[in-house]
Amino acid sequence: MKKIDSICIIDDDPITVFGMQKMLSLAVDCPQVESFVNGKTAIEEIKKNFKNTGKLPEVIFLDLNMPIMDGWQFLDEFVKIPTSEKIRVNIITSSIDRHDKEKWKLYQKKTHHVIDYNEKPLYKAEVARITKKA
Amino acid sequence: MPKGSEIADHKYLIKQLPTATAFVNTDFELVYASDKWLSQHNQNPCEAFGKRIDYLYHINNQLVNTLGDCIIDKIDRTFEECKYDPSGKKWFEWHCNPWLDSKENVIGLIIRTEDVTQLKLSEINLGRLRSKLDIISEIGKIGSWEYDLIADKVIWCGVTRKIHEVENNFEPTLEQGVAFYKEGYSKNLISMAVHDALTKGKPYSEKLQIITAKGNEIWVQANGTPVYEDNRIVALRGTFQDINDKVKSEHKTKANETLLRTLIDNLPLNIYIKDKESRKILVNKAECEYLGISDVNEILGKNNFELYDKDIAETLNREDQQVMDTLVPILNKESRIRNKNGETTTFLISKIPLKDEFGKANGIVGISHDITKLKQNEAKLRDLVNVASLQNKKLINFAHIVSHNLRSHTANFSMLLEFLVDEKDEKEKQNIMGMLTNASNNLMETLENLNEVVAINTNIGLEKKPIALYDKIQVVEQNLTAFLKSHNATIINDVPIDAIIQVVPPYIESILMNFITNAVKYSDPKRPPLVKLSCRKTSGSTILSIEDNGLGIDLKKYGDKLFGMYKTFHNHKDSRGIGLYITKNQIESMNGRVVVCSEVGTGTTFNIYFNEED
Numbered sequence: 040m041k042k043i044d045s046i047c048i049i050d051d052d053p054i055t056v057f058g059m060q061k062m063l064s065l066a067v068d069c070p071q072v073e074s075f076v077n078g079k080t081a082i083e084e085i086k087k088n089f090k091n092t093g094k095l096p097e098v099i100f101l102d103l104n105m106p107i108m109d110g111w112q113f114l115d116e117f118v119k120i121p122t123s124e125k126i127r128v129n130i131i132t133s134s135i136d137r138h139d140k141e142k143w144k145l146y147q148k149k150t151h152h153v154i155d156y157n158e159k160p161l162y163k164a165e166v167a168r169i170t171k172k173a
Numbered sequence: 174m175p176k177g178s179e180i181a182d183h184k185y186l187i188k189q190l191p192t193a194t195a196f197v198n199t200d201f202e203l204v205y206a207s208d209k210w211l212s213q214h215n216q217n218p219c220e221a222f223g224k225r226i227d228y229l230y231h232i233n234n235q236l237v238n239t240l241g242d243c244i245i246d247k248i249d250r251t252f253e254e255c256k257y258d259p260s261g262k263k264w265f266e267w268h269c270n271p272w273l274d275s276k277e278n279v280i281g282l283i284i285r286t287e288d289v290t291q292l293k294l295s296e297i298n299l300g301r302l303r304s305k306l307d308i309i310s311e312i313g314k315i316g317s318w319e320y321d322l323i324a325d326k327v328i329w330c331g332v333t334r335k336i337h338e339v340e341n342n343f344e345p346t347l348e349q350g351v352a353f354y355k356e357g358y359s360k361n362l363i364s365m366a367v368h369d370a371l372t373k374g375k376p377y378s379e380k381l382q383i384i385t386a387k388g389n390e391i392w393v394q395a396n397g398t399p400v401y402e403d404n405r406i407v408a409l410r411g412t413f414q415d416i417n418d419k420v421k422s423e424h425k426t427k428a429n430e431t432l433l434r435t436l437i438d439n440l441p442l443n444i445y446i447k448d449k450e451s452r453k454i455l456v457n458k459a460e461c462e463y464l465g466i467s468d469v470n471e472i473l474g475k476n477n478f479e480l481y482d483k484d485i486a487e488t489l490n491r492e493d494q495q496v497m498d499t500l501v502p503i504l505n506k507e508s509r510i511r512n513k514n515g516e517t518t519t520f521l522i523s524k525i526p527l528k529d530e531f532g533k534a535n536g537i538v539g540i541s542h543d544i545t546k547l548k549q550n551e552a553k554l555r556d557l558v559n560v561a562s563l564q565n566k567k568l569i570n571f572a573h574i575v576s577h578n579l580r581s582h583t584a585n586f587s588m589l590l591e592f593l594v595d596e597k598d599e600k601e602k603q604n605i606m607g608m609l610t611n612a613s614n615n616l617m618e619t620l621e622n623l624n625e626v627v628a629i630n631t632n633i634g635l636e637k638k639p640i641a642l643y644d645k646i647q648v649v650e651q652n653l654t655a656f657l658k659s660h661n662a663t664i665i666n667d668v669p670i671d672a673i674i675q676v677v678p679p680y681i682e683s684i685l686m687n688f689i690t691n692a693v694k695y696s697d698p699k700r701p702p703l704v705k706l707s708c709r710k711t712s713g714s715t716i717l718s719i720e721d722n723g724l725g726i727d728l729k730k731y732g733d734k735l736f737g738m739y740k741t742f743h744n745h746k747d748s749r750g751i752g753l754y755i756t757k758n759q760i761e762s763m764n765g766r767v768v769v770c771s772e773v774g775t776g777t778t779f780n781i782y783f784n785e786e787d
């Protein structure tokens with residue numbers, strides 16, 4: 040089983056969070072899986088942690104449509120974090136708006152992090168494939 | 174032969190004859206001559222007598238022969254003789270008679286000469302005049318005619334005959350002459366004119382049609398004047414001119430003019446011609462109508478300043494001058510022009526220089542196409558396109574919302590069911606079942622929300638009614654009494670009691686309810702919530718302002734999402750992100766709009782525009 044140090048799930052839907060956690064537990068060996076209900080709480084926690092330990096979660100699962108701070112706004116903040124480390128951000132969305140896909144390509148060019156785009160629903164095999172270090 | 178004394182008597186007698194007379198013997202020797210004869214022929218009496226006259230006057234052989242014939246045949250002869258003398262050419266008429274003695278024997282000739290030089294000269298002059306007249310008559314196709322009333326005889330000159338296409342010797346009666354005129358107007362008129370000329374002495378000059386002998390129909394100018402003798406009309410004299418080509422070309426020019434006029438008057442364009450000083454010298458019907466004038470003469474000769482206000486006239490003058498100076502036409506330039514009545518018309522204007530024979534402009538031709546209606550329709554169309562594209566955008570947005578929301582739920586179902594199949598633990602199974610029920614409830618709720626939005630958007634035709642806004646706010650406030658009390662909230666209704674707005678009644682209630690509850694829900698915990706409602710009128714709409722002292726919204730961050738579906742901006746347990754979305758849809762379905770201004774920490778104001786026009 041792959042070993043990942045830290046995973047972060049950002050999604051306002053508790054069922055999705057539950058499902059992700061369950062699938063991750065079967066796919067990888069990770070001692071630290073954290074979840075947040077929107078981008079704001081997530082970025083605040085990530086920044087705080089980075090400041091204290093200099094570490095970032097190795098894989099992030101990111102929903103796009105969220106209250107208060109959505110996925111794109113989270114990404115805007117996240118790419119500003121001064122790090123040379125490469126983080127894998129898996130966008131997980133139920134959006135079929137082609138503008139979202141175009142936006143994703145734009146963000147890919149804007150950052151050295153790996154940004155992936157996935158449409159819901161996700162199954163175990165898929166989760167296992169995209170849960171890896173960048 | 175007379176005796177000596179007889180001769181002297183005869184000589185003296187003949188000398189005194191008043192006519193120029195000479196007597197010659199059979200040898201043509203001059204025997205007697207009157208003084209008049211001698212002086213007429215410049216003869217010296219001392220030398221002339223006894224000499225042959227053919228020698229004296231250098232008369233030619235032919236004349237001598239004639240004189241001989243006279244003697245031999247005993248007959249009278251008259252002939253003309255022309256000779257040159259220092260004063261010029263002279264003509265003499267010779268009358269020769271045989272000179273007989275008492276026994277009827279020819280003893281010589283009696284010759285009487287007459288100086289006819291004057292007569293001859295005027296004859297020559299007349300001939301010259303005649304031929305001149307003939308030339309004029311021929312070239313101008315002007316013939317002459319005369320009707321002798323006494324002899325009842327009509328004389329036509331050659332040209333008149335030629336115009337009638339008759340033989341050279343044709344001589345008509347008066348009736349025949351009139352018969353050539355075309356049946357109807359022409360014949361009636363000429364009959365009357367001739368009659369009046371003969372009876373009342375009234376001259377005439379008419380443009381009429383005749384049918385020639387060869388059957389050709391031509392136009393002629395027939396003139397007639399009575400000729401008087403002793404105060405009585407004795408004849409009619411006149412000219413007769415072929416004016417067919419002239420009349421035909423006149424008719425053609427007139428037909429062309431009529432065609433052109435009909436054309437420019439019936440084109441749906443304003444057409445005019447201006448002279449060098451920008452004065453209108455031709456306008457068509459459409460231009461008259463545009464300028465609000467029924468009589469063309471009120472426009473002709475007027476310049477731009479007389480027809481338009483100063484600012485417009487200056488622009489027009491500049492354009493006119495530019496076209497005349499540069500000779501470059503202005504083509505289809507869009508211009509808005511205000512006439513003196515203050516009406517503004519949008520034209521497509523063309524101005525083309527009118528050049529003289531030296532290529533210089535001496536005016537312009539203007540063509541203006543009134544496209545005001547077209548422009549209005551274009552604007553209407555643009556509005557329509559805007560509405561359509563807005564609707565389309567809304568539709569796509571809604572489709573995305575629907576698909577997104579339904580997909581998230583179905584994705585959950587599918588994921589949970591996958592877990593359920595593999596799950597061995599009974600407790601975890603129960604847990605997953607619980608979540609499935611939850612997901613199902615969420616799906617139901619989402620569907621209900623979407624349904625509501627669809628209902629609003631499909632009921633665009635819902636009837637609007639006049640509503641007293643103040644009363645409506647009071648009703649909503651009453652319904653919310655418990656909610657307001659529990660939040661310690663105050664509503665200030667500053668709307669005038671008589672303010673009436675046109676709205677769909679259930680919508681206005683829902684709108685007020687939503688804004689008021691939102692204002693209270695997102696109140697600042699540091700101060701008791703205060704919601705102030707006021708309203709004012711602008712042209713075409715009534716604006717309802719709902720102002721609160723709540724948390725405020727960071728519009729920079731959330732402005733574009735404030736009215737989106739399932740968007741929430743505050744960590745609040747009741748936030749569902751549906752209220753404002755539905756409210757906005759309701760406002761827009763009544764052709765209104767909503768504008769927000771807000772400051773974080775101070776409060777938010779929503780301005781709702783109710784469109785009064787529809």
